[in-house]
Amino acid sequence: MRSLALLSLVLFSLPACGGALAEGESQFKKGQYPQAKQTLASIEAESRSYDDGRRAEYALYRGLTLSALGDRAAGGVWLREAKAIADTDPTSLEREDALRLKEALEADQAP
Numbered sequence: 051m052r053s054l055a056l057l058s059l060v061l062f063s064l065p066a067c068g069g070a071l072a073e074g075e076s077q078f079k080k081g082q083y084p085q086a087k088q089t090l091a092s093i094e095a096e097s098r099s100y101d102d103g104r105r106a107e108y109a110l111y112r113g114l115t116l117s118a119l120g121d122r123a124a125g126g127v128w129l130r131e132a133k134a135i136a137d138t139d140p141t142s143l144e145r146e147d148a149l150r151l152k153e154a155l156e157a158d159q160a161p
Contacts, residue, residue: 071097071104075111078118086115106135106142110151117154126158 070093077086090112097108113128132151135142143151 071108071111074115075107078111078115083115083118086111087119090115102135102139102142106132106139107144107147109135110143110147110154114150114154117158122158125154129154129158 070089074086074089074093077083077089090108093108094112097105100108109128109132113125113130113132115125116122116128117125119125129151132143133155136148136151
């Protein structure tokens with residue numbers, strides 16, 4: 051019975067961090083940038099333990115959100131982190147997110 055309770059705890063805690071990342075992405079895509087910034091900032095410490103794919107995804111949306119709010123310097127830091135991960139592991143980002151990253155980095159280079 052104790053192992054069942056432990057398994058339940060683990061299973062219910064996993065979606066929480068995945069859920070916050072998905073929520074932040076959804077908020078970004080809906081143009082809810084202040085909310086996305088808050089949601090993503092709330093899981094920054096957790097994101098350090100993510101695998102490459104989730105970490106790249108986190109860094110991408112954190113960077114996109116900050117850039118959308120006008121903080122291009124801070125956004126660029128996160129976008130470059132996402133790029134560094136994607137350069138090391140080209141499968142770390144879904145195709146759509148890889149394109150989003152490429153476009154954001156190109157826009158970041160604009161004067």
